[in-house]
Amino acid sequence: MATTLKAQPPACTQTLNISGWTSVPSIDLGSGVLCVTGTGTLSGSVVIRSGAHIVICGNVDVFGSVNVNSGAHYWRTPSTGFTGSFTNNGTLHNQANSCGGGCSTLVPGTIGSNETICYGGDPSNISGSAATGGDGSFTYQWQISSTGLSGSWSDISGETGTSYNPPGGLNSDRWYRREVSSCGDTEYSNNVEVTVRADLDSGVIGSNQTICYNTSPAAFTSTTDASGADNSLTYQWQSSTDNATWSDITDETSTTYSPSNLTADTYYRREVTSGACGTKYTASILISVYDDLNAG
Numbered sequence: 001m002a003t004t005l006k007a008q009p010p011a012c013t014q015t016l017n018i019s020g021w022t023s024v025p026s027i028d029l030g031s032g033v034l035c036v037t038g039t040g041t042l043s044g045s046v047v048i049r050s051g052a053h054i055v056i057c058g059n060v061d062v063f064g065s066v067n068v069n070s071g072a073h074y075w076r077t078p079s080t081g082f083t084g085s086f087t088n089n090g091t092l093h094n095q096a097n098s099c100g101g102g103c104s105t106l107v108p109g110t111i112g113s114n115e116t117i118c119y120g121g122d123p124s125n126i127s128g129s130a131a132t133g134g135d136g137s138f139t140y141q142w143q144i145s146s147t148g149l150s151g152s153w154s155d156i157s158g159e160t161g162t163s164y165n166p167p168g169g170l171n172s173d174r175w176y177r178r179e180v181s182s183c184g185d186t187e188y189s190n191n192v193e194v195t196v197r198a199d200l201d202s203g204v205i206g207s208n209q210t211i212c213y214n215t216s217p218a219a220f221t222s223t224t225d226a227s228g229a230d231n232s233l234t235y236q237w238q239s240s241t242d243n244a245t246w247s248d249i250t251d252e253t254s255t256t257y258s259p260s261n262l263t264a265d266t267y268y269r270r271e272v273t274s275g276a277c278g279t280k281y282t283a284s285i286l287i288s289v290y291d292d293l294n295a296g
Contacts, residue, residue, distance in 0.1 A: 009093065014035070034053070035055040043064045045065050048090065050070060051071055053074075054072075074091070075093040106180065111189045112126040117197070119197055121168065121196070121277075123174075126165070130162055172196055173194065173196055174194045174196075198229065199228050204223040204224040205221070205282045207285060210287075210288040210290065220257045230277060267284045
């Protein structure tokens with residue numbers, strides 16, 4: 001249940017003047033804005049359903065029962081008398097200071113769509129359609145949440161336009177929305193979620209070895225598999241004589257590798273590439289080769 005203070009209700013779509021009536025029939029309002037005017041007593045049962053507004057803006061006493069459903073709005077003036085039963089699961093506005101004033105229903109507009117980015121990536125600009133309704137004059141404020149739709153929202157300093165370009169370097173999920181205010185009313189756009197993929201982890205390929213001249217080292221296993229990013233990973237084994245300049249090893253594109261016989265010290269590493277999120281390398285390992293045995 002919410003209780004708010006707003007300047008004006010939306011413009012009336014229906015009007016009920018109860019002046020001179022000895023009894024007022026029950027009202028079941030499913031949509032629109034019903035303005036009750038005149039002087040008299042609203043004695044029947046009143047049900048206001050989600051999305052509908054009832055505005056008690058005349059010299060009206062409410063004697064019957066009022067049931068405000070979730071998502072419905074009940075507007076009353078400070079002078080509205082009330083002696084009936086009242087159940088409020090919607091929004092109660094205490095200041096209907098004019099009946100069918102200059103405000104129409106505020107529609108906050110829509111913004112962007114959900115997006116998935118790489119770890120440390122830069123989200124796309126979030127564009128939005130302009131709000132409509134209210135009094136035609138709008139104030140925007142972009143908001144962010146790091147805890148999901150049920151979490152708390154915080155204003156983003158200085159971001160008061162119709163669109164917003166989030167900063168790069170994100171390493172966890174974020175949610176964005178746009179707050180719109182007009183004519184004393186505040187509404188919110190849809191939420192946009194930016195999902196951040198896990199960081200690309202190249203994994204581990206084993207440890208250094210020392211072997212005899214012209215023999216082969218033990219196969220390099222995938223001690224820890226690569227992971228993260230979009231999980232669409234490709235591999236390329238590389239070798240180097242100085243741990244600085246690297247060359248691809250032809251056709252060696254699996255998670256493991258079995259080198260052939262070696263006659264000199266050689267470094268190895270595994271390149272891991274994610275189709276969407278770049279390339280990383282394992283730590284290198286060194287295969288040290290003893291000098292050739294000289295029988296003398």
